[in-house]
Amino acid sequence: MKTGGMSYPRYIYIWIALLVLTAITVTTAGLNIGRIAIVVVLAVAAVKSTLVLLYFMHLRWEKRLILKLLVPIAIITLTIFIGLTYTDVLNR
Amino acid sequence: MEEREKTVGSRIGMWLFLLSEILIFGGLFLLYAVYRAKHPVDFHNASLDLSRFDGTLNTAILLTSSLTAVLAIYSLQELNKPKRTILFLAITIACGLAFLVVKAFEWGAKFEHGLYPRAAVLLAKPPGEILYFGLYFTMTGLHALHVIIGMCLLGVMIGYVRRGKASHEHTPVLENVGLYWHLVDIIWIFLFPLFYLIS
Secondary structure (H helix, E strand, O other): OOOOOOOHHHHHHHHHHHHHHHHHHHHHHOOOOOOHHHHHHHHHHHHHHHHHHHHHOOHHHOOOHHHHHHHHHHHHHHHHHHHHHHHHHHOO | OHHHHHHHHHHHHHHHHHHHHHHHHHHHHHHHHHHHHHOHHHHHHHHOOOOHHHHHHHHHHHHHHHHHHHHHHHHHHOOOOHHHHHHHHHHHHHHHHHHHHHHHHHHHHHHHOOOOOOOHHHHOOOHHHHHHHHHHHHHHHHHHHHHHHHHHHHHHHHHHHHOOOOEOOEOHHHHHHHHHHHHHHHHHHHHHHHHHOOO
């Protein structure tokens, strides 16, 4: 697939961003900030996987609608599965 | 542009496969969410037994391997440098191997402390901790299996590039192996905080 504008340095910038985010998430987890920590580490994981999907897996340059939609479909399906089951278990 | 049109079918097929992979792990993440909701304190205590350093090291290793995987594809597709592609693929495989070595030491340390499925030490712990370690071994084990499969595929790709079956003009198979490797990375991106960073 044509990946307009990417180059060695640009891929390396993404990699550095991923490592920095990892450092942030490990530091946050060590801070003892209680229940918010899980929200922060999962949010960082979401940002990291978005970077991988867009730049390493080249979804940013994907023009086909079906391929653009596949990842959102997976996320929505999992959110429904896990979200609904989780709230059900919590409120039982 | 024409090459894109020809390879779109292979990309759709690969992404559908990746979708099914996500759902396999999704089921396990669902189990994790439910058991964690039921045993929050046990999960917290069990997580203390994991080595945060090992987890962080492995995260860095896998992120680096993702970088070299994408550079391998870029070197062939945009720069037409097959030798460099083979080098990057070899580094990627080496990173996968390093990941497995760290994982082996980590699991070995758990085994030494009597933490493995059905071990007496583990069974004496509270139910939530038993569930935590059950999920830990299942999910990281299944993930490690994916790393091994990914390394085999990357090895096959080195052969492909050597024999010209993957070339500057023709990279769909190489791209799909890359996609698989990145998916394995993404799964680890979520496994890492859920097991190592919740204490």
